[in-house]
Amino acid sequence: MIFVDTGALLARFVKRDQYHSSAQRAWRRLARSHWQCYTTNFVLDETFTLIARRTTYDFAAERALGLLTSDNLIILRPDPEDELQAVALFRKFANQRVSFTDCISFVSMKRQGLRRAFTFDRHFADAGFEIWPSRTTI
Secondary structure, three states: OEEEOHHHHHHHHOOOOOOHHHHHHHHHHHHHHOOOEEEEHHHHHHHHHHHHHHOOHHHHHHHHHHHHOOOOEEEEOOOHHHHHHHHHHHHHOHHHOOOHHHHHHHHHHHHHOOOEEEOOOOHHHHOOOEEEOOOOOO
């Protein structure tokens, strides 16, 4: 099981993203691993907006439809208690400027028992999660 963050999705679809090549290799490895992928609706919201701004809205809408209907991606939807816990983390990590979307991700990951995140964001490691792929394998 692995949590998929915005950076991994963005780098998958945006060729000029700094992590595009690394993401492509990691996505191929992930497909061979047969790990179940999880994300949140907050991550998808952030991803679709960033893809649209860096490519076109039509391209982003096609990617959105593909992800929202994928059998390989479980979309976690936080409840009000999760959101309150995320606010507490948002305050806790304020000095690190962690996004609220990341805080929702941390809460959702803990609730699901997920320890590994497909991300290029060091904040996940700072919050105690394993970043995949590791910097040494990128």
